[in-house]
Amino acid sequence: KAGVTQTPRYLIKTRGQQVTLSCSPISGHRSVSWYQQTPGQGLQFLFEYFSETQRNKGNFPGRFSGRQFSNSRSEMNVSTLELGDSALYLCASSLGQVFGELFFGEGSRLTVL
Amino acid sequence: GNSVTQMEGPVTLSEEAFLTINCTYTATGYPSLFWYVQYPGEGLQLLLKATKADDKGSNKGFEATYRKETTSFHLEKGSVQVSDSAVYFCALFQTGANNLFFGTGTRLTVIP
Numbered sequence: 001k002a003g004v005t006q007t008p009r010y011l012i013k014t015r016g017q018q019v020t021l022s023c024s025p026i027s028g029h030r031s032v033s034w035y036q037q038t039p040g041q042g043l044q045f046l047f048e049y050f051s052e053t054q055r056n057k058g059n060f061p062g063r064f065s066g067r068q069f070s071n072s073r074s075e076m077n078v079s080t081l082e083l084g085d086s087a088l089y090l091c092a093s094s095l096g097q098v099f100g101e102l103f104f105g106e107g108s109r110l111t112v113l
Numbered sequence: 114g115n116s117v118t119q120m121e122g123p124v125t126l127s128e129e130a131f132l133t134i135n136c137t138y139t140a141t142g143y144p145s146l147f148w149y150v151q152y153p154g155e156g157l158q159l160l161l162k163a164t165k166a167d168d169k170g171s172n173k174g175f176e177a178t179y180r181k182e183t184t185s186f187h188l189e190k191g192s193v194q195v196s197d198s199a200v201y202f203c204a205l206f207q208t209g210a211n212n213l214f215f216g217t218g219t220r221l222t223v224i225p
Contacts, residue, residue, distance in 0.1 A: 004156070033212060043202065043215040056212055090156055100145045100206030100213055104156035 004105035025093030032074040037088040119216030136203035144205040146186040
């Protein structure tokens with residue numbers, strides 16, 4: 001069974017640009033969550049989608065947005081990039097019923113210059 | 114609110130040593146508790162879980178017991194291996210919140 005796939009794995013952007021990250025969940029998983037991981041702040045929850053609906057959102061500015069498609073694939077977008085957005089962005093999927101048991105992808109490492 | 118406090122790292126142990134990584138939590142109600150592990154260059158993997166008080170989660174020689182009276186979920190392993198070198202995250206899930214609250218992570222290095 002294929003795991004959670006995130007693309008791209010690495011990317012470099014400059015301040016003010018925008019970026020879109022993609023996540024393909026495990027087949028059959030309907031819940032997709034996004035987390036930001038930085039050395040200073042650790043793992044912070046961005047948002048969670050279930051069946052194309054955002055069910056929960058973390059404490060991030062509106063520049064961070066996401067969506068989920070009917071096949072459960074998800075994208076997150078960050079507009080007007082800032083240096084502080086440099087981080088590893090992790091996507092996780094779950095069945096949505098076994099709470100807390102998340103399956104994580106390897107992440108997309110974003111560097112903002 | 115919900116929060117998780119983990120033992121500060123890094124932790125360096127010799128192979129076959131005993132490991133304890135402390136984790137305490139603050140939550141309303143009865144959360145589920147988890148340990149996740151992140152190996153170098155990889156995403157997080159679920160290591161073990163416990164969903165109610167006095168439950169013991171175990172996997173790959175690691176154990177943790179859900180202690181409601183001390184709001185703790187300490188991770189232990191009797192004999193660590195070099196392959197256990199990773200970052201370990203304690204986390205809680207609160208029903209209704211739909212997300213995990215993570216501790217800051219503890220980096221473990223095991224030397225031969």
